[in-house]
Amino acid sequence: SATKIGADRLAESFYRSFDLPVSIVRPFNTYGPRQSGRAIIPTIITQLLAGQQEIKQGSLTPTRDFNYVKDTAHGFMAIADCDAAIGQEINIATGVEHSIGDLANELIAQINPSARIVCEAERLRPEKSEVNRLLGDSTKLRNLTGWAPQYTFEQGLAATIEFLRGNLDQYKVGQYIL
Structure with a gap:
């Protein structure tokens, strides 16, 4: 996160000093x-698609604001086409948070309702490195461009499941990759 902040400030300095047309997109x-x-999402999906009944996870309580990739791409394109976005810091976010537990339960419901979640100590992040809540506000993006997500959480997950179903051989199922 420190490098992201540094990059943002560097981009901002080039905008302010040299009028470089930059938008900081988050x-x-x-x-x-x-x-x-x-x-996290491919980790859970691949375990389920491989038929595992116990889905291994770390903490289930952190929350995230999940964006389906096509919505994120449309957000970037909307910002790139908007002159009023130059020099602005803009979030691409749904404004809706889902816990990791809720995410796992939704994926289980879509793939294998008889599976269950098992928390593993080795998958727990150190306390000082875990971010317990990430929730974005895309009001500025909506006001500048009219952007809004086109995919619901459930629709985006379903599309991701279908891709992984056809490409499962490209993933290391069940291995915890640091």
Whole structure:
């Protein structure tokens, strides 16, 4: 997170000093097809698609503002087409938070309702490194461009499941990847 903040300030300095047309864009928790197997959503989906009945997770209480990748891409395009966005810091977010437990339960419901979640100590992040709540406000993006997410949480997850179903061989199912 420190490098993101540093990059934001560097971009801002070039805008302020040299009139470089820059917008600082902050997408919140993008997910979807081709996402790294290290991320939470592919980790859960691949375990379920492989037929595992016990879905191994860390903490279930942190919340995230999940954006389906096509909505994130449309947000970037809307910002790129908006002159009023130049020099602005803009979030791409749904404004809705889901806990990791809620996420796991939704994926279980869509793939294998008989599966259950098992918390593993090795998957728990150190207390000082865990972010317990990430929730974005996209009011500025909506006001500047009219952008709004087109995919519900459930629709985005269903599309991600279908991609992973056809590409499961490209993922290391059940391995905890640091």
